[in-house]
Amino acid sequence: MGKLDGKIALITGGSDGIGFATAQEFLTEGAAHVFITGRRQDALNEAVKKLGSKKVTGIQGDTSNMADLDKLCDVIKKEKGHLDILFANAGIFEVAPLDSVTEKHYDNLFNINVKGVLFTVQKALPIFVDGGSIILNASVLSVKASPSQSVYSATKAALRSFARCWTVDLKERKIRVNALSPGPIETSVLRNIFTTEEEKKQAYDSMASKTVMGRVGRVDEIAKAAVFLASDDSSYVTGIELxxxxxxGQV
Incomplete structure (x- = not known):
């Protein structure tokens, strides 16, 4: 018996990193089907291949594009009829000092990290089961300041607010909404920021020093927390930031 037996799940941004690892965990825990999205078809195809299960469907699309979201929900409705779990994971990370912030930087981050999450959830609601679980992938930067990351941090703080508000909005349907906030995690997005191994090592050492555990986290550690929030193990948990x-972010 798995914790997600028979559940239908959607994970946005599932081609790699946290989204991909969560898809693996959902399948391990018995999910009946997992839909994953990604903006690049080649990366999405590779992810589906690596997951190696007929219980996975990859749907190419950009979560900030309304037509792509409509297509996504139409496919899920046609193939499975409903959703039990939504992990709104798709997002981007960009840095810019305050005096260098541009309109493009702001729009890129808010369009994908905030607008994309809002309308992913809104458009999924008609096919979402009562009593289901919605998880928003936020960040420890929702509560901690870091140089040159003010706009990114603001997008993640917005997701924390969404979790609170939507918990209230959806209480009659008994849909639980929670924010999941990772700290520094080893992902391709993080790795690709650095141009040299020495630069990467210095950055990772710096990030690790800011944690109590003295290390950068793994994607599977976030995925296991997502399973908890998606499953009945968290049946009395809603509106939180985990x-x-x-x-x-705590010490």
């Missing part, structure tokens, strides 16, 4: 950050 930090999976090695203590970085």
């Amino acid at each position: 930090f999976v950050d090695g203590g970085a």
Whole structure:
């Protein structure tokens, strides 16, 4: 018996990193079907291949594009009829000092990290089961300041507010909404920021030093927390921000 036996799940941004690892965990825990999205068809195809299950469907699309979201929900409705779990994971990370913030930087982050999450959830609601679970992938930066990350941090703080408000909006349907906030995690997005191994090592050492555990986290550690919030193990948990950050945001 798995914790997600028979559940239909959607994970946005599932081609790699946290989204991909969560898809693996959902399948391990018995999910009947997992839909994953990604903006690049080649990366999405590779992810579906690596997951190696007929219980996975990859749907190419951009969560900030309304037509792509409509297509996504139409496919899920046609193939499975409903959703039990939504992990709104798709997002981007960009940095800019305050005096260098541009309109493009702001729009890129808010369009994908905030607008995309809002309308992913809104458009999924007609096919969402009462009593289901919605998880928003936020960040420890929703509560911690970091240089040159003010706009990114603001997008993640918005998701924390969404979790609170939507918990109230959806209480009659008994849909639980929670924010999952990772600390520094080893992902391709993080790795690709650095141009040299020495630069990467210095950055990772710096991030690790800000955690109580003295290390950067793994994607599977976030995925296991997502399973908890998606399953009946968290049946009395709603409206929270669950930090999976090695203590970085708490101590």
